[in-house]
Amino acid sequence: MRFVSIFLLFFTSSVLADASLYERGKAYYYGQGVEQDYEKSFNAFKHSAKIGSIEAKTALAMMYIEGKGVAQDDDKGLELLNYSVDRNHDKAQYYLGILYYRGIGIEEDLAKAFELFKRSANQGYADAQYNLSLMYQQGDVIKKNTLLAHKWLLDSAESGNSDGQYHLAVAYQDSGHYKDAFTLYLKAAKQDHADAQYKLGWLYEYGKGITKDYVSAVNWYIKAHQLGHVGVSYRLGLLYEVGLGVKPDYETAYHYYQMSIEEGNLDAYNKLGYLYEHGKGVGKSTQKSYEHYIHAAREGHQASQLKVALMYEKGIGTKRSIKNAKFWLKKLRKKGNKMAGFKLKRLQKR
Structure with a gap:
């Protein structure tokens, strides 16, 4: 089960000169307007708890459990957390629930x-x-x-839970309600939900539920990428290669495709094969082109299989071999690829 992180404790808040002790504790915890300092955060929460802040007691409990700003102490943390739970504090109930769930x-x-x-x-x-x-x-x-x-x-x-917004948006998208999906993805994306940012970029790219806008698509894809989204690198590579929402930039496209192959994306292997083949964004190398195409081909990527067959036929990037060319074309023909059937028929006449 994927749970909301236990350690995202507090809502962020800007620091004002007359900020309360509790607000000051949050500011030091997150480094909002001041240098991050867990000890100062702990001390602020401690003073706030002494004057009755249940929020501060809950925050102290979690700092003891995390061992931030104070020596790690589960017993003390649980004591404070149970104090808040007994007084019906919703955050404390949630955090204690997480502790019980995860042991x-x-x-x-x-x-x-x-x-x-x-x-x-x-x-x-x-x-x-x-x-x-x-x-x-x-x-x-x-x-x-x-x-x-x-x-x-x-x-x-x-x-306002971003995971809830995201999954509800997915349901709307799957049923074709793109405008409702867009609204919820946007809410989640603004809370730094990487998957929602990716989906938002996709809706902008294809004009689903919103006017097509490649610049916005690129911007949301980049945000998702910065948060470590797996899969968005390929979309960015495509947009930079073609020049949609950005100026065409083969070197940047190459960079994103490289990251995408590290995620196992076979389409990215195919794209890198093309860039090496034509020397776009990288030095031209038919051998490296072949190496990328053959990798994807062996994993079942049909466009790469067709390309490998042609490279064997012509002897591009590898030793010429009509036998190997026929091998790949036969595999494709079995999958119903008409182009492969046509090319195979032509080769068999030789």
Whole structure:
């Protein structure tokens, strides 16, 4: 089960001169307007907790559990967290639920995790609502219930959980409701949800639910890439190669295709084969071109198989071999490739 991260504790906030101790603690924790300093963050939370801030007690609890700004101490952290839970604090209920679910500093207990998520979710805490949706969807502890899973997914999205917004958007997209999908992807993307940023880029690129806008597509793809999205490198390579939303730049396209092959993308191998073949963005090398095409071909990439057959026929980048050319064309013909059948027929006349 994929849960919202346990350590994204607080909403970010700018620092003002008259900021409360709790706000000051958040500022030092995140380095918002001041240099990040966990010890100063801990001390600010500690003083805030002394004057009654339940938010600060919850924050202190998690800092003890994380060992940030103070020596790591699960017992002390759990003591403070339970104090907040007993006073019906929604964040504390959620965090303690995570600890029970993962068995962090405490014996794993999925039933207790479920009850804590439910208490927190009923108070409108978005992350708890999303995790409750997952538990109903997957049948963890409780009986699988798709209706309740969907209900809590809707609630989590409405409450601002980016994962909930993303998955609901996917459902809208899959059913052809692109405008609704766009609205939710945008909300999640603005919270740095990499998958949502990628999807948003795709909608802009293809004009689904929004006017086609290649510049916006590139911008959202780059944001997703900066957050480590797997798969977006290939889209960026294509747009830079063709010059959509950006000026054509083969070197940058080559750079993104290189990253894409590290993710195992066979289309990227094919693209690099083309760039090496024609010397675009990289020094021309028919041998390296062949090496990239043959790699993709052996993994079942049909366009590369057709290209390899031609290279064997002509002796480009590799030793000429009509036998090997026929081998690849026969494989393609079996898959129903008409072009391969035509080329094979021509070769067999020789």
